Amino acid sequence: MLTACWRKLGESVNPLKDKVTVKGRKIEFKDPFVYIILNKPEGYICTCTTKQGASVIDLVKVKERIFPVGRLDKDSNGLVLMTNDGELTNKLTHPKYECEKEYIVTLHSEVTEAELKKIRVGMMLDDGMTKPCCCKKDQRN
Numbered sequence: 001m002l003t004a005c006w007r008k009l010g011e012s013v014n015p016l017k018d019k020v021t022v023k024g025r026k027i028e029f030k031d032p033f034v035y036i037i038l039n040k041p042e043g044y045i046c047t048c049t050t051k052q053g054a055s056v057i058d059l060v061k062v063k064e065r066i067f068p069v070g071r072l073d074k075d076s077n078g079l080v081l082m083t084n085d086g087e088l089t090n091k092l093t094h095p096k097y098e099c100e101k102e103y104i105v106t107l108h109s110e111v112t113e114a115e116l117k118k119i120r121v122g123m124m125l126d127d128g129m130t131k132p133c134c135c136k137k138d139q140r141n
Helices: 086-093 113-121
Strands: 035-040 067-069 078-083
Touching (some): 078 086
């Protein structure tokens, strides 16, 4: 247990063994960051609550409070990152960082060139206009 003042600059502390205090107040060490990559199945929502249905949080069991980075619709499946690293989440999701995202969409009917053009130039959604984007039709059948 570390009880004396540090004797040299850069001395290490083991948070599992050492108790560190400043002016009599114990310094708490944060848990390390947690990063989980989940292949989200259909039927789950990307939120921290279950008010609107089963959440991706229910699919993993960790003691740390984690949250999904970004969203996938309930009816879609795919890669979802979950973490307790707020700084990383901000850099991946805040528009000012312009982090590119890629989606592969499977449709039940043929998409027209006119529909693709609407997506490319931006579309009005309930919460505002989407940014222009690149989209293309996969030529595989």
